[in-house]
Amino acid sequence: MKGSISTTASAEAALADVPPDARIVAGNACGTPLTLLRGLGRRARSAGAVSLTLGLTLGEAGLREAALEGALRIRSWHLHGEIRMLYKEGLVDYLPMRLLDVPRIVLTGADVALIRVSAPDADGYCSLGPSTSYARDAVRLARLVVAEVAEDVPRTAGDSRIHISEIDRLVNSTTSMALYETSIPTAAATAVAANVGALIPDGSTVQLGIGAIGDAVATELSRIGQGTSLRLHGMLSDPMIPLVEAIAAAGGPPVQTVELLGSAALMSWADRNPTIEMHDSQQIHHPLAIASVPSFVSINSAVAVDVRGQVVAETVRGGVISGVGGSADFAEGAHLSEGGLRVIALASTTGRGDSTIVAAHAPADLVTAAHHSVDAVVTEHGVAWLRGRTSKQRRENLIAVAAPEHRERLEEESASPA
Incomplete structure (x- = not known):
């Protein structure tokens, strides 16, 4: 019962009375509670089956x-x-879901929430640090809240504070924070990013997805954005630090985010930093909230785009590699935003040299974004505009930004598009 907090010596002790068939949800990304998850794994092996639901989990949870x-x-x-490796072994079930829907689909039925926080301050408040996408809702809705307390959790500004009275059990953790390694941009990713940067009008508010292309676009925006009135929204990684600082230096408002995804240096920079504000996904991801932001540009990557404009971003040859995440939420908001833009950015070929612009997706692959949900597709070879274009024009524009060595085959395989 919240308000009667106890501190235990181990994660197993904190979870000892969790009954079989309990429904457990764990914190996200750099807020992954690794100490508690490892304890849960050990406890479950001796005390009966429980159900665990996770999002983007970083580190080795055991x-x-x-x-x-x-x-x-x-x-x-x-x-x-x-x-992802456990999924490949058949040990994890994939739950296709927008991040906006986590509270209503997952959290309302949660028995136990596992989170990672800083030590309480003099007023009894802990910080959720780098991850606030759904943690506050998990604390509010779960019957039992167990938190691991770690020294390396930054105290972030915004809606990231949890009072100790909202937590049932505390476990001291010496496990280092799970961090996210930023990609070193390839030449193709850098070229894609340059083409994306040329699309974005001054004064836009930009959302970036995670991954190599998102990191490259962040680097490009930091290069071109200083001295402009660009804004950021959604998620922050290491390459975005210079742009956040430029926004602050120009007198802009704090950047609102749900996740800090990056290195220990990013966490140190974010600690007590008033230029960023952490909020939950119901505020940051909600399409109606995004719709009120003029010129909102949603930029996400993909695995492949077919010549009709359908986007596959979750699967490769039918195997799931990521998730829907917030991409659908942001794209829907951008569509409703005055002057908004929905962009898919990707290199034109895979590491094996296969084309990412395809005549048709494999039957087993999941379509993450419908053909009518994308305004432009960007590769290192240019921009394919889809908004307001006919099926024939879409096909022509997409083939034009495919890798040159694949264009003739695409022409032949897609001669009669739907």
Whole structure:
């Protein structure tokens, strides 16, 4: 019961009385509670099966043995790292879901919430630090809240504080924060980013997805954005620091974000930094909130785009590699924004040289964004405008930004588009 907090010596002790068939949800991204998850894995193997629901999980949570034994039933709406490997082994079920829907679909039925926080301050407030997308809702809705307390959690500004009275059990953690490694941009990613940067009008508010292309676009925006009135929204990574600082130096408002995804240097920079404000996904991701922001530009990457404009971003040859995340939320908001723009940015070929512009997606692949939900597709070869274009024009524009060595084949394979 909240308000009667206890501190335990171990994660297993904190979870000792969690009953079989309990529904557990864990914190996200750099807020992944690794100490508690590892304890849950050990506890589940000896005390009976529980259900665990996860989002973007970073670090090594040590869940494989419990999942193999059937003591831990895992589902995730964003497969990454260890969880993606467990999915490939058939040990994780994929839950296709927009981030906006996490509270109403997952959290309302949660028995236990596992989170990671800073130590309480003099007034009894802990910080959720780098991840506030759904943590506050998890604390509010779960019957039991267990928090691991760590020294490396930054105290972030905005709506990231949790009072100790809202937590049932505390576990001291010496496990280092799970960090996100920013990609070193390839030549193709850098060229894609330059083409994206040329699309964005001064005064726009920009949202970037995660991954190599998002990192490259962040670097490009930091290069061109200083001295302009560009704004950021959604998620922050290391390459965005210079632009955030430029926005602040120009007298702009704090950047609103739900996740800090990056290095220890990013976390140190974010600690007590008033130029950023953490908020939950119901504020930052909600399409109606985004719609009120003029010239909102949503930029996300993809695995492949077919010549009709359908986007596959979750799967490769039918296997899930990520999730819907916030991309649908942001794109919908951008569509409603005055002067808004929905952009898909990707390199024209995979690491194996296959074309990412395709005549048709494989039947097993999931379409993440419908053909009518994209305004422009950008590769290193240019910009394919889809908004207001006919099916024939879309096909022509998309083939024109495919890798030159694949264009003739695409012409032949897509001669009669739907």
